[in-house]
Amino acid sequence: MNQVSKTCPCGSHNPYAQCCQPLHLGTAKATAAEALMRSRFSAFYLAAEGQTALCEYLVNSWHHSQYADKKQALHDLLKSCQQQQWHSLKIVNTEAGGKMDTTGTVQFVAFFTSSDNETVQQLHEKSHFIKENGLWFYRNGSFQADIKLQRNDTCWCGSGKKFKKCHG
Ligand SMILES: [Zn+2]
Numbered sequence: 001m002n003q004v005s006k007t008c009p010c011g012s013h014n015p016y017a018q019c020c021q022p023l024h025l026g027t028a029k030a031t032a033a034e035a036l037m038r039s040r041f042s043a044f045y046l047a048a049e050g051q052t053a054l055c056e057y058l059v060n061s062w063h064h065s066q067y068a069d070k071k072q073a074l075h076d077l078l079k080s081c082q083q084q085q086w087h088s089l090k091i092v093n094t095e096a097g098g099k100m101d102t103t104g105t106v107q108f109v110a111f112f113t114s115s116d117n118e119t120v121q122q123l124h125e126k127s128h129f130i131k132e133n134g135l136w137f138y139r140n141g142s143f144q145a146d147i148k149l150q151r152n153d154t155c156w157c158g159s160g161k162k163f164k165k166c167h168g
């Protein structure tokens with residue numbers, strides 16, 4: 001299945017070609033912290049499906065103050081991308097991170113399965129973003145407790161259906 005011509009993995013309901021792909025290709029830049037966050041999720045998602053070149057996008061959009069060595073950071077990302085399968089992204093909350101801001105926070109839940117564990121897991125994180133010279137970067141994040149999906153929430157699997165009508 002070719003995900004590239006389909007709906008963007010970030011959950012925007014837009015085609016990938018008109019959503020996160022221009023950011024991945026470097027033909028557009030994220031105008032908001034949330035857009036960068038979404039594009040990073042899409043990159044993780046697609047890298048795990050074999051588009052490992054997107055790991056470079058992940059390093060390039062990660063603020064350089066947060067890793068000592070770029071090659072090592074890339075190596076670690078490649079490794080972790082091979083161990084996870086991503087399902088969907090749920091944005092919980094966004095603070096600042098707009099056109100006039102230089103910092104922003106995006107709280108999200110990303111649902112994934114690890115290669116060594118069938119159970120669906122959550123990465124619930126408050127991510128901090130910083131803008132430098134007009135470019136947004138992911139800086140760091142703090143983990144939050146797992147959320148409980150409600151019956152009317154969108155299902156974790158990425159089907160777009162309500163949880164109660166899907167895996168609920
Ligand atoms: Zn997208």
Ligand SMILES: [Zn+2]
Nearest residue numbers: 155157166167
């Ligand atoms: Zn489902």
